[in-house]
Amino acid sequence: MKLIQAILDDASELQQIRRKLHSHPELCFEEHLTSALVADCLAQWGIPIIRGLAGTGLVGVIKNGDSPRAVGLRADMDALSVQELNGFEHASQHAGKMHACGHDGHMAMLLGAARYLAQHRNFNGTVYLIFQPAEEGGGGARRMMEDGLFDKCPMDAVFGMHNWPGIPEGSFAVTPGPMMASSNEFEVVVCGKGAHAAQPHKSIDPIMAAIQIVQAWQSIVTRNKNPMDNAVLSVTQIHAGSATNIIPDEARIVGTVRTFQEAPLDLIQSRMEEMATHIASAFGVSVDFNFKRNYPALINHPAETAFAIGVMQSLVGEDRVDATVEPTMGAEDFAFMLQLKRGCYVFIGNGEGQHRAEGHGLGPCNLHNACYDFNDRLLPLGASYWVRLAESFLA
Numbered sequence: 001m002k003l004i005q006a007i008l009d010d011a012s013e014l015q016q017i018r019r020k021l022h023s024h025p026e027l028c029f030e031e032h033l034t035s036a037l038v039a040d041c042l043a044q045w046g047i048p049i050i051r052g053l054a055g056t057g058l059v060g061v062i063k064n065g066d067s068p069r070a071v072g073l074r075a076d077m078d079a080l081s082v083q084e085l086n087g088f089e090h091a092s093q094h095a096g097k098m099h100a101c102g103h104d105g106h107m108a109m110l111l112g113a114a115r116y117l118a119q120h121r122n123f124n125g126t127v128y129l130i131f132q133p134a135e136e137g138g139g140g141a142r143r144m145m146e147d148g149l150f151d152k153c154p155m156d157a158v159f160g161m162h163n164w165p166g167i168p169e170g171s172f173a174v175t176p177g178p179m180m181a182s183s184n185e186f187e188v189v190v191c192g193k194g195a196h197a198a199q200p201h202k203s204i205d206p207i208m209a210a211i212q213i214v215q216a217w218q219s220i221v222t223r224n225k226n227p228m229d230n231a232v233l234s235v236t237q238i239h240a241g242s243a244t245n246i247i248p249d250e251a252r253i254v255g256t257v258r259t260f261q262e263a264p265l266d267l268i269q270s271r272m273e274e275m276a277t278h279i280a281s282a283f284g285v286s287v288d289f290n291f292k293r294n295y296p297a298l299i300n301h302p303a304e305t306a307f308a309i310g311v312m313q314s315l316v317g318e319d320r321v322d323a324t325v326e327p328t329m330g331a332e333d334f335a336f337m338l339q340l341k342r343g344c345y346v347f348i349g350n351g352e353g354q355h356r357a358e359g360h361g362l363g364p365c366n367l368h369n370a371c372y373d374f375n376d377r378l379l380p381l382g383a384s385y386w387v388r389l390a391e392s393f394l395a
C-alpha cells in the first residue's frame, strides 16, 4: 500500500478526533458540537471556512496556484437514533444516539486530508472540503445545495466515500452508473366502516381490503415491471384495530419502494395507486394514497469513476479495487449532488469487525447496528485517497 507518510504520522491524532466524534453523536441538523469540532480543526490548520449551509453544514476552502479548476470532497456528519451497545471507552455519551453508520470516520478521514492538503499544497486550483449534515433521512445534501453550495463553491466535480462492512480492510469498491437505489415511502389509509366483529355484515371491513391491496401490489414487481429493471416494493407496517371483537374503521399500510431508474419508479407508483383505488371500490372502502420520493438513485458518472478507480489502484493495487461492485438497494443523499455535478461515490472496506476495541457489544459490525464501530485503521487510507484524488484532479 502506498499511503502518505505524513498522514500515517498523524494517524493517532486522527484516531483521537474520530473517537471524540464517536462519543458525541448528534442527529440530523443538530450537529452543533460536531460542526464546531470540525471548524476548530480546520481553523487550527489555517483553512478558511464557509458556514451557514444547511444550518450546521460547513465547507473548508483550500486554494493554491491560479487555476480556476476546483474539486469537492464530501463527508457526512450525522448520527442515528440508536442506543449503543458497545462498552469501550469511546462509546456514545449521548443516550439513544450513536455514530452507527461511521460518519465519525468519514469526517476524520476528510480532516486528515484537509490538514495534509493545507500544509503541502501540491495542486493547482481549489479543494472544497464539504462537511454535510443530515444524511440519515434529512436530505442534508439537498439543503446545502438549496443554500447555494455550488454557487458559493463552484466546482468541476464532487466525490463522496462511505465505509462498507464486509468489504475487506485495505480495499475499495465502486461501479460506474447506478450504485445505490432511490428511496421512496408510501402510506395508504384504507377507510371502511367499523362494527361489532360478530356482525360483519354491518361493517365495511378495511382490513380485508388492505390485505387484498398488499397482495395485489406484489404482482407489480413480478408482472408489470420489466424484469431487466431492479426494484423493491416492501410493505413494512400494517396497522389496524384495537380489540378482538371490533372491526375497525380504517387500516394503514406503510412501506418503501426502491429502484435505480425513474421509469420503473413512475410505473410502480402509478400501478400502486390504480390497484389500491380499484380494489377499494370493489370492496366499498375508500383510500387515501400518499407516495413520497425521498432520495434519488445514486448514479456514478463514468469518467469520474474511471478517474477515482485509477487513484484507488495507485494506493492499494489493482487487485484490491472492485471496479464493478454489485449495486445496493440502500440509499444515500449524495445522489442529489451527483444529479447536478459530475462525480463519483466509492465504498472503502471496513472489514469484518475484528478491529473493534475491547468492550464491544455482542452484535455484528454492520451499518446501523448497535455494536458497529468505524475501523480506525482506515483513517490513513481514506485520507490518502482524498489527498491523491484532489492532487491528481488539480494537477
Ligand SMILES: [Zn+2]
Binding pocket: 100, 101, 136, 367, 368
Ligand atoms: Zn446510514
Ligand SMILES: [Zn+2]
Binding pocket: 101, 102, 103, 135, 162
Ligand atoms: Zn452512512
